[in-house]
Amino acid sequence: MTKEKNPNFDSPCPIRLLPWLGMSSIAEQLTHIREQGLWRELVATSPLGEHKIERNSKTLWNFASNDYLGLASHPAIREALIDGLSRFGHGAGASRLICGSSPAHHALEEKIAACKGTDRALLFSSGFAVAIGTIPALLGKDDVVILDKLSHACLIDAARLSGATVRVFPHNDLTKLEKILRSVREKYPSQTRILIITESVFSMDGDTAPLAEMVELKEQFGALLLVDEAHGFGVLGDTGAGLSESLGLRGKIDLQMGTLSKAAGLAGGFLAASGEIIDLLVNRARSLIYSTAPPPALAWAACRAVDLIGSAEGRTLRSDLQKKIRLLTGITKPHASPIIPLIIGSNENALQAAKNMANAGFLVPAIRYPTVPKNSARLRLSLSATHPDEAILALRDQISLLQATNFLS
Ligand SMILES: *Cc1c(COP(=O)(O)O)cnc(C)c1O
Secondary structure, three states, X not given: OOOOOOHHHHOOOOOOOOOOOOOOOHHHHHHHHHHOOOOOOOOOEEEEEOOEEEEOOEEEEEOOOOOOOOHHHOHHHHHHHHHHHHHHOOOOXXXXXXXXXXXXXXXXXXXXXXXXOOOEEEEEOOHHHHHHHHHHHHOOOOOXXXXXXXXXXXXHHHHHHHOOEEEEEOOOOHHHHHHHHHHHHHHXXXXXXXXXXXXXXXXOOOOEOOHHHHHHHHHHOOOEEEEEOOOOOOOOOOOOOOHHHHOOOHHHOOEEEEEOOOOOOOOOEEEEEOHHHHHHHHHHOHHHHOOEOOOHHHHHHHHHHHHXXXXXXXXXXXXXXXXXXXXXXXXXXXOOOOEEEEEEEOHHHHHHHHHHHHHOOEEOOEEOOOOXXXXXXXXXXXXXXXXXXXXXXXXXXXXXXXXXXXXXO
16 A cells, blocks of 8 residues: 555644654664654662652652552552462463463453443553554454544554544544544445544543543444543542543443553553453454463452452542642642643753752653654643642642743743
8 A cells, every 4th residue: 555545644643653754874863863852761760669769869759650549559459469479370371362361360350341330341461452452453444543632652553553544633622523523424434433532531631531522422423432541540430430430421432441550550451341342352452362461460469459449448549639639729720630731842941840850859750742742841740649748749839930930831
C-alpha cells in the first residue's frame, strides 16, 4: 500500500509520534532530539517509603507517581504477593493459552468483571498490551476508529496497527465527534464497525470525558465505545470502578479498559466486556496469545488490591484523596482527579521549573512533546491519598513561587 493511499498516514492522528526526520545517522538524530529540548534519560530512583524517593543522592517528595491510593506500598498487598509466591511460584511458564492460565488469573478476572459490572474480564501483562491486543483484534481495514485527540500513545498506536481508518476529534468535542460519526455512516457500508475511543480521566490534563453524551452518540450511530480508565479505576466511583461508575454508565460501555499499575499499585492491564468480546480477544489478541502470562503471584496480589479498592478502606482512601486535592484549591482549577497539570509552554522553561522543584525537594516531572502537544510543556503533579498534608502545603508554596516568577502561563 502506498503512503498516499493509506488513510493512516494522512490522518491528523500521528500526534505524539516524532516525525521522521530523514537523519543519516543515529548520532545526528540524537543531536536533533537534544537541540529541541526533548532529551530523555533514565534516572535510578529508589523508593524510601512514605512518598519519599532518592535520586542523584538527594531525597525528594514524590509527586510524580500514579500511586493514587498509596497501594504500591500497602502491607496487605505485599502480604498477598508473598502468599501468592508460595502458592503459585513466580513464573507463569507459558502463555495463558498453553499452560500459563493460573487459578489466580481466573480469580482476578472474576473480581474485575464484578467490579466493572460486565460478564467477563481479561488480564494482560500491561495496559499497553491491552490496547495493542484489543483494538486490532476488533477492527480491520474496512472499519473506522475515532479517537479523542489527547488519547494515550498505546491507543493511537493500536488504532494504527489495526489498519482501520483513523479519525481524530478535538479533545472532548462532542459536536465534531457527531459530525465524524454522521459522515462515516453516510459514506461507509452499513456493516462497517465503528469504534469510539476515549480516556475517562485524561492522563496529562486530569480532566474527564463527557461519557454520558458519548454513550448516547455511540447508540445513535451504532458504534462501539472503548473507555480507558487507567486513571479512573480505584479513584472515582463509589466502589472505585471509575468514572463509568460515578456517572452510572457501567453497563453501557462496550469495552472498559484499565490498568493495575496505577491506583492498584501493581502491574498488569485488563479489559472488561461481554463474554462475546472476551472470547474474540482470547482467539485474536496477539499480545495475549503470544506473550507469557503475568506472574500468577502478581494476579493473586491484584485480587487483594481490587478487593481493597471496593472495600470501606478503599472508600476512605478515595475521600482522603479528595481532601488532599482540595489542599491545592486556588492553585489549580477545581477537579476530582489527582492529576494536576501546571502548563508552562516551552520545553526549556518546563525543564527549568522541574529543576527548581527538585532543588526545593520535590519530584514533579516536566512533560514535553510528544507526550503532550507542542508548546504545552508542563509540570504534571499527581497526588496520593497518603501524601502527608505538610508535604502538599510545602509544594503549594513552591507552586506560588513559580507563579510569581511567571513560569506558569
Ligand atoms: C499508563 C497508561 C496506560 C498503560 O498502562 P500500563 O499498565 O502502564 O501499561 C494506558 N492508558 C493510559 C491512559 C495510561 O495512562
